[in-house]
Amino acid sequence: MKVLVTGIAGFIGSHLAEKLYKNGHEIVGVDNFSDYYDINLKRENARALKNLGITIIERDLRVASLVNALPAEIDYIFHCAAQPGIASTSSFEDYLTNNIIATHNLTDFAAQFLKLKMFINIGTSSIYGKDVFCDEEQMAKPISNYGVTKLAAEQIVMSHSRLGDFPACSLRLYSVYGSRERPDKMFSQLIDCALNKKKFPLFEGSLAHKRSFTHINDIINGITSIIGNEKQCDGQVINLGTDQEYTTAQGIETVERLLNTKIELTMEPARSGDQLRTKAVIDKAQRLINYKPTVNLDDGVLEQIEWVKNKLNR
Known part of the structure; x- marks a missing residue:
């Protein structure tokens, strides 16, 4: 299968691309190599992926008309690219353009593929709000520009599923950590x-x-489990984290x-x-994709230390 990964040089994107490559997929990545944090860290991730034979396109998704910039005949899109966190150095325009405009442009691009098997949006538990211990039916009450714009991005993606343009789902991740984690985390x-x-x-x-600290290996296993479970995941919002x-x-x-x-x-x-609190309720992920996080906090932090x-x- 041919897979497009956005934000491929970042923490989650680089791990995801590696896993998909090891699973036998052809990977094409796109990243704008923003300077939100040390760009050399992203370049290092990109070099390692290129050494595997993965193609990486340096492109800003905020620039409209992606048709001639990205490859045709994509089977899956994993949308990891975003303006992350709640840093005071990020303006509302940063969140607006990177999370909403970029996602809008990418979904316009995706709508041209009649055989797209799934568009997987990488969302966040920040969408829920201040005190999070709920399932996916809980009303979203974001309290940051990050959460507000990630909710909007998620709804842009899911609207295309509702309209029948292409199958799509959104995964709300909880406090991901591990090797290659952003230096500000x-x-x-x-x-x-x-x-x-x-x-x-x-x-x-x-x-x-309080946080559901979730190791990157568990998160990646959850994300990649969407492949093969497209029918039951289409139109769904799914929490991915640990219940610890x-x-x-x-x-x-x-x-x-x-x-x-x-x-x-x-x-x-x-x-x-x-x-104040983000505890993952993962019953839906367990039911739809047999999601089973296994990495305990000691082992996960030790992996990152090493x-x-x-x-x-x-």
């Missing part, structure tokens, strides 16, 4: 602080925040214990739009 920062004796910036009140719940304090303690060190904390003002150490050694 919690475990990346904690490991860096532990190894390099830096202070960890703790947002006020966040020690008690941890506080930020437990996340910090895990890194400290595994690295046998103490991380010094420095207090930062609370972030607007930060969620990846960081190997990277430093290189």
